[in-house]
Amino acid sequence: MSSSLQPITLYAHGGSPNPLKVAIILEELSVPYKIVNLSSAELKQEPYTTINPNGRVPAIEDPNTGISLWESGAIIQYLVERYDGDGRISTTTVPEKYQLNQWLQFQVSGQGPYFGQAWWFLYFHPEPLPSAQERYINEVERVTAVLDSWLQSHPFLVGQKLTYADLSFVPYANAVLHTSAVSRNGKLFEAGKYAAYSRWLHVLLARPSVKKILAQFPPTER
Structure with missing residues (x-):
């Protein structure tokens, strides 16, 4: 990547997983950046709301293009299209480039x-709601099972190499490893049931970019 690039500003809020997704992609692409950590109050007021009217993170400002963006999926797509011309973590072949977007959308929406929501109802909701807790623990299991099923016959989500689609799942997946639950024998889900998923996640967590970012923002043990 050109040394003449100015650093992209990445807005974050502590160890929130969505900005970490973006930081990992920036590391993989060797794009210079700086992280600006905002307080809860700062997220909901100007000047940040002029960048992201939704008042959440992440958002970026790219001085190299004058573009500002919010929503992690949109940011990742922009970074890859703008700064991954040599296809380090993406591809331009069809149908693979559309399949990459497919998996990114599954991460963002699933x-x-x-x-x-599992974390919210387990730890932050003002009153215990066992039915909501159970629903979202079940969804953690379901999403993990979808990934595991696919990965049983594929080394990565698309093609034979690691891509931004794989990396987008890392921060939330890693946080689950450090999260207990009020049921299921104290585990949010049983990792041992998902051998292919666990193998894949082990490969992702060994990436230098991932190790660097997760070391800066270690998940809280719960």
Whole structure:
């Protein structure tokens, strides 16, 4: 990557998983960046809401193009299209490039929201709601089972190499490893049931980019 690039600003909030997805992609692409950590109050007021009216993270500002974006999936697609011309973690072949987007959308619409809701109802909701807890623990299992089923006959989500689609699943998947539950023998899900998924996640967690980012924002043991 050109040394003349100016650093992209990545807005984050502690160890929230969605900004970590973006940081891992930036590391993989060797794009310079700086992380700006915002407080809960700062997320909901200007100047941040002029960048992201939704008041959540992540968002980026790219001084090299003048583009600002929010929503992690949109940011990842932008970074890959703009800065992965040599196809380090993407491809331009058909149908693979569409399949990569397919898996990214599954992460954004499936893994992220369901895993996030599991944590909310287990740890942050003001009153215990066992039915909600059970629903989202079941969804963690379901999403993991979908990935495991596919990975039983595929080394990675698309093709024969690791891509941004695989990497997008890392922060939430890693957080689950450090999360207990109020049922299921104290585990959010039984990792031993998913051998292919566990093998794949082990490969992802060994990536230098992943190790660097997760070391900066280690998940809280719960």
